[in-house]
Amino acid sequence: MAHDLVCWKCGTSLAELTLPLRRLEECAKCRSELHVCRMCVDYDPRVAKHCREPTAEEVSDKAHANFCDHFKPRSAACVAPNTGEIGKSLSELEKLFGKR
Helix, strand or coil, rough: CCCCCCCCCCCCCCCCCCCCHHHCCCCCCCHHHHHHHHEEECCCCCCCHHCCCCCCCCCCCCCCCCCCCCCCCCCCCCCCHHHHHHHHHHHHHHHCCCCC
16 A cells, blocks of 8 residues: 655654554664654644544553554654754854854
């Protein structure tokens, strides 16, 4: 079954995996577990418990496999870090505290 899922942590394509993802499925590249809140369509750090599904039980560790029955993988789960902002912040810190 072809799909456009990528690993939530490293962005590697998961096209070779079949759906539904098994609870202990891992990314072949970074070995991160995939049946995790961070990979779910309902994951949203802007809402309570970081989940938009009101009937889901709270999961404390959003990056490890869980038993949530509401899990549905999302294709845009990988969020690349904003390297421009990171570089700017490091530059500002160096100005304040001097070079390391």
